[in-house]
Amino acid sequence: MSRLELRAVGAAAPDTVWRRYVVVDRWRTWSPQVRAVHTDSPEIRPGLAGTVETFAGIRVAFTVESVDHDRRDWTWRVRLGPARLRLRHEVSPHGEGSATGLVMEGPAPLLAAYAPLARCALQRLVRP
Template sequence: MGGDRIEPGMEGVVVPLPGVPVAFTVEEVGEARRRWTWRVRAGPVRMRPHHAVTVLPDGRTGTELRMEGPLPALVLYAGPARLVLHRLVRGGAGA
């Protein structure tokens, strides 16, 4: 697997909230369409986020996020995901 690219089968751990490690496995990557889907697991909670980076009609960059999982987990994940996607689109470190 290449260093800076998201690839199917890639596994790891992210910490979207302090003290809450979340294991992930990348399922699909659509490089041409800048989309990726991954499975995440925090203890017994399982989710499946679908992300995309898009070019808006005015030329700016935007993101899309669709999630599958239990509602309480989705609500907790949405805030940190929004911040990380915002940094990703802006090109910030650690995104």
């Protein structure tokens, strides 16, 4: 199991960035690899399960492990066949904008393949 940390800083307010995470229908507006999210809840919560449909039509299963609205922090697990990733996201104030961090844990080749997409998404996430 390997670990990779990414970070992005931008002008969007922390509350704005957090809402972009919390409301699953907003994921596709900042994450270019997401075409749709299929779940029974409009917002993330512990235990929420569903699938993320990618731009390539691939469906990735997920389960949200934890959500802390006060700390603007959440963790989820994603699964594609035998491949598994654990992702922890956080949002914090940074100057007049915000910073977002992502810690990914999983097989090193999968982390390396996903990192460029994740980096792009995080940069879009913190834009105003």
